[in-house]
Amino acid sequence: MKYLIQRILFYVFTAWAAITLNFFIPRMIPGDPVKALLSRFQGQMSSDAIESLYILFGLDKDKSLWQQYLDYWVQLFHGDLGLSFTAFPSPVSEVISDALPWTLGLVGVTTIISFFLGTGLGVLAGWRRGSWVDGLLPATTFLSSVPYFWLGLLAIFLLAGPDSFFPSSGGYEPGLVPAWDQYFIPSALQHSLLPALTILISSVSGWILSMRNMMVTVSAEDYITVAHAKGLSDRRVALSYAARNALLPNVSGFALSLGFIVGGTLLVEIVFSYPGLGFLLFRAVTAKDYPLMQGIFLVITISVLVANLIADIAYLLLDPRTRKEG
Amino acid sequence: MTIPTSSVEQVIPGQGAMAQPDPARPAKAKRQRFRFIANKKAFTGVVVLGLYILFAIIGPWVAPYDPDARSEDLVQPPSGAHWLGTTHLGQDVLSQILDGTRTVMVVGLAAGAMATILSVLIGVTAGYLGGGWDDSLSALSNVFLVIPALPLIIIVTAAAPSGGAVLVALIIGFTSWAWNARVLRAQTLSLRRRDYIEASRANGEKTWRIILFEILPNLTAIIASGFVGTVIFAVTSEITLAFIGIGADSGWNWGTILFWAQSQQALAQGAWWWFVPAGLAIAFLGTALSLINFGIDEFVSPRLRSAGKTKVKTASGRTVRMRVGFTPVLSNSSAPHTHAKPIPAVTTAAATPVLKKEGSQ
Numbered sequence: 001m002k003y004l005i006q007r008i009l010f011y012v013f014t015a016w017a018a019i020t021l022n023f024f025i026p027r028m029i030p031g032d033p034v035k036a037l038l039s040r041f042q043g044q045m046s047s048d049a050i051e052s053l054y055i056l057f058g059l060d061k062d063k064s065l066w067q068q069y070l071d072y073w074v075q076l077f078h079g080d081l082g083l084s085f086t087a088f089p090s091p092v093s094e095v096i097s098d099a100l101p102w103t104l105g106l107v108g109v110t111t112i113i114s115f116f117l118g119t120g121l122g123v124l125a126g127w128r129r130g131s132w133v134d135g136l137l138p139a140t141t142f143l144s145s146v147p148y149f150w151l152g153l154l155a156i157f158l159l160a161g162p163d164s165f166f167p168s169s170g171g172y173e174p175g176l177v178p179a180w181d182q183y184f185i186p187s188a189l190q191h192s193l194l195p196a197l198t199i200l201i202s203s204v205s206g207w208i209l210s211m212r213n214m215m216v217t218v219s220a221e222d223y224i225t226v227a228h229a230k231g232l233s234d235r236r237v238a239l240s241y242a243a244r245n246a247l248l249p250n251v252s253g254f255a256l257s258l259g260f261i262v263g264g265t266l267l268v269e270i271v272f273s274y275p276g277l278g279f280l281l282f283r284a285v286t287a288k289d290y291p292l293m294q295g296i297f298l299v300i301t302i303s304v305l306v307a308n309l310i311a312d313i314a315y316l317l318l319d320p321r322t323r324k325e326g
Numbered sequence: 327m328t329i330p331t332s333s334v335e336q337v338i339p340g341q342g343a344m345a346q347p348d349p350a351r352p353a354k355a356k357r358q359r360f361r362f363i364a365n366k367k368a369f370t371g372v373v374v375l376g377l378y379i380l381f382a383i384i385g386p387w388v389a390p391y392d393p394d395a396r397s398e399d400l401v402q403p404p405s406g407a408h409w410l411g412t413t414h415l416g417q418d419v420l421s422q423i424l425d426g427t428r429t430v431m432v433v434g435l436a437a438g439a440m441a442t443i444l445s446v447l448i449g450v451t452a453g454y455l456g457g458g459w460d461d462s463l464s465a466l467s468n469v470f471l472v473i474p475a476l477p478l479i480i481i482v483t484a485a486a487p488s489g490g491a492v493l494v495a496l497i498i499g500f501t502s503w504a505w506n507a508r509v510l511r512a513q514t515l516s517l518r519r520r521d522y523i524e525a526s527r528a529n530g531e532k533t534w535r536i537i538l539f540e541i542l543p544n545l546t547a548i549i550a551s552g553f554v555g556t557v558i559f560a561v562t563s564e565i566t567l568a569f570i571g572i573g574a575d576s577g578w579n580w581g582t583i584l585f586w587a588q589s590q591q592a593l594a595q596g597a598w599w600w601f602v603p604a605g606l607a608i609a610f611l612g613t614a615l616s617l618i619n620f621g622i623d624e625f626v627s628p629r630l631r632s633a634g635k636t637k638v639k640t641a642s643g644r645t646v647r648m649r650v651g652f653t654p655v656l657s658n659s660s661a662p663h664t665h666a667k668p669i670p671a672v673t674t675a676a677a678t679p680v681l682k683k684e685g686s687q
Contacts, residue, residue: 010468017469021478025485141620145612147562149569150584150605157593157601168593256471256505263476267566271588281477282570285484293484297477304474 007312011305018301022294023072026057037085037288049083049091056082056291081298082291086283092295095280100299102171103276106192107265110199115254117200118207122250123243125208126215137212140205148264152198152271159194166194169273195272199265210253214246221245248319255311259304266300368621374614381424382431389421393578401592404599411599414590419583423603426578430561430611433495433579437560440499442553445506450545452507453514454537464511470504479563484572491577494567498560506552513548517541551622558615565608580604 038053055071063071081092125136143151160168173187218224219242227237266278273279277296284292381388390409391397397416404411410419452463482497517523518541526536542549568581569588587593587601 010465011472013465014469014472018473021473025482028485141616142609142613145558145616146605146609147565147569149566150601150608153584153588153593153601154605157596157598259472259474260476262474266476267569270570281480285480285570285572288484290485293481297481300477301473305472308472 004313004316007309011309015302015305018305019073019076019298020069022298023069026290026294037290049089052080053082053291056294081295084284084292084295085289086287086292092291095292096277096295096299099275099277099280100303102274103265103269103278104303106195106269106274106276107199107262110196110265111203111258111261114200114203115207118204119211119247119250121204122208122211123215123238123246126212126246127219127238127242129216137209140208143202144205144209146202147267148198148202149267149271151202152195152268155194155198156271165190167191168194171275191274195268195274198268198271202264203261206257207250211246211250214249215242218242218246248315251311251315251318255308255315258307258311262300262304365621365624367617367624371614371617371619371621374610375618378427378431378611378614381427383428385424385427389418389424391418391421393417393422393425401595401597401600403597410603411597413586413600419600419603422578422583423580423607426580426583426604427607429491429577429579430564433491433498433564434557434561436492436495437498437502437564438553438557440496441503441556441560442506442549444499444503445510445552446542446545446549448503449507449510450514450537450541453511454518454533454541456515456518460511463507467504467507467511470501471508475501475559476563476566479567480570480572483567491579494564495560498563502556502559502563506549506556509548509552510545513545514541517544547622547626551619554615554619554622558612561608561611580607 038050052075055068055075079093081096084090084092084095087095121136156168160166167190171188171191172184173191224237224241227241232241266276266281268274269276269278270282277300281293281296283289284296395417397412397418399408399412399416401414402408402412402416408418408420410423412418413422448463448467452460452467479497479501482501483494486493486497523536523540526540531540565579565581565584568579569584571585581604583604584601587597587604592598592600
């Protein structure tokens with residue numbers, strides 16, 4: 001329990017740090033691009049909206065930095081992230097909440113599949129060192145060096161086309177309305193196959209490698225020899241003794257590399273014009289839509305923190321040592 | 327506030343389990359200095375990296391065309407005149423790649439160097455000084471570790487539009503030191519309690535001297551592998567930034583090529599020569615750096631080396647698989663309980679055949 005509370009405190013602290021970073025970054029922009037945007041949209045915005053952008057980007061030079069900081073927090077607690085310029089006049093929070101489920105679905109599912117698949121293959125590679133599985137290692141090294149988005153480009157070029165089963169862009173058929181029905185779901189699944197495959201191929205190799213190395217380290221432990229000496233089957237030793245112990249560091253590694261994976265998948269979305277946060281961030285960057293950019297960064301960071309917390313809880317369930325202290 | 331580091335430091339390849347540095351080096355240390363290169367993986371990596379550095383230096387001079395020069399040959403496939411084809415403006419793709427190598431390498435190495443310096447400063451300080459320093463510095467690096475780096479790099483770079491390659495290198499360097507700092511802290515913690523460090527402290531050596539001359543030399547492998555890992559990350563991030571169209575308004579880099587290929591519908595036109603070479607260039611550079619890292623890892627922790635042939639036929643026709651942690655007991659005598667013959671030529675890294683002495687059980 002003490003462990004869990006410590007972790008929660010840490011994530012709260014990190015969230016505070018990220019939000020504070022988010023507060024300072026736009027204040028370091030030389031010139032006032034937001035002000036320029038504001039004057040362009042002057043007539044069409046309500047005074048409330050202008051006020052909230054003033055607070056978010058510190059355009060009100062009369063207030064002290066501390067006062068700006070307090071106002072910023074008050075506004076965040078109201079869930080107000082300002083207005084998006086690209087999707088004018090929708091508020092940023094609305095634009096993001098439209099895109100979030102797409103990213104959560106794509107990234108969440110593929111990351112979990114990739115973790116289990118990679119860990120499984122890693123167990124195999126580490127246990128049967130010197131067998132054919134070791135031959136996979138150079139290939140996986142190569143794949144993990146390829147940027148995610150380039151693999152996506154290649155996948156579109158090779159597999160997608162006018163008369164291919166795989167669509168090359170978008171999240172669903174253009175004519176459909178998002179809903180939980182028999183037309184929309186198959187179409188959404190079909191559109192997510194190629195991006196998911198790309199993410200899977202480029203992220204699985206990291207897990208294989210780290211699990212293999214852990215397995216190799218664990219196989220040298222005395223308790224493995226004892227298990228063998230007891231006459232347990234090879235399979236049982238591999239799974240219940242070696243793999244179980246090798247898994248722990250891999251789970252904590254999973255938590256730590258989440259941020260990295262999320263970064264990579266954002267780019268896959270850009271390549272496939274997938275309607276998630278990555279593509280949204282790309283459009284915000286090209287249009288210099290600062291409120292949207294800041295909002296997306298905040299949402300991504302908070303999501304990663306929550307995912308980390310979940311991984312920590314999984315670690316807690318797997319490792320009895322963390323529970324002992326009561 | 328910290329995750330137990332003992333297990334975590336072994337997770338990511340390239341930062342793998344480090345063997346205990348041996349303070350008492352063998353007498354012939356000088357001859358062994360380049361033994362690292364003898365590792366096949368590391369050698370391949372170093373050679374490929376050398377080629378990239380060579381092209382980073384001479385690339386712009388050996389490029390057959392001016393990378394910006396337009397010509398009449400629009401979107402031409404590879405030919406004798408344009409080895410890697412041309413773009414939508416008739417620019418030579420090969421020249422763009424050669425010209426871009428310099429930016430990519432300079433930004434990658436500069437960001438890597440900066441992140442390494444930061445990580446050494448923060449990690450070693452936290453590990454050696456301990457106490458309040460350790461708590462606050464560890465918290466700092468954990469925060470940077472958990473915040474997703476790429477989105478952070480994107481919004482910072484987008485907020486500072488007027489910078490060139492130097493600024494990109496600075497931003498990447500400032501956001502990617504955390505992992506190495508963490509690994510270095512863990513290793514410093516364990517070094518700090520070694521006898522030879524205690525001895526130098528008892529001798530009255532100054533703290534900076536202990537850190538510089540007693541601890542840092544024993545961290546060389548970790549620092550090197552951290553540097554290589556960060557360079558991989560920096561190169562990918564830099565190319566990513568250029569690919570989404572920020573932070574690279576000066577000169578060519580491979581990401582810029584991909585940016586134009588993507589925005590000019592190279593995929594729909596079937597113009598594979600436009601985006602495949604740039605991607606392969608990144609992939610080979612990344613692979614070379616990873617290979618160097620595996621080399622460093624296996625150099626310090628021989629267990630990780632891929633085993634050669636592990637299946638051994640015994641005289642009785644059964645196959646025995648050599649495994650780490652197993653010590654096959656083989657006998658020269660024709661004792662009835664075993665039919666195995668000694669096999670000294672087996673090249674397993676850690677399984678050591680032991681010749682059984684007569685009469686001992």
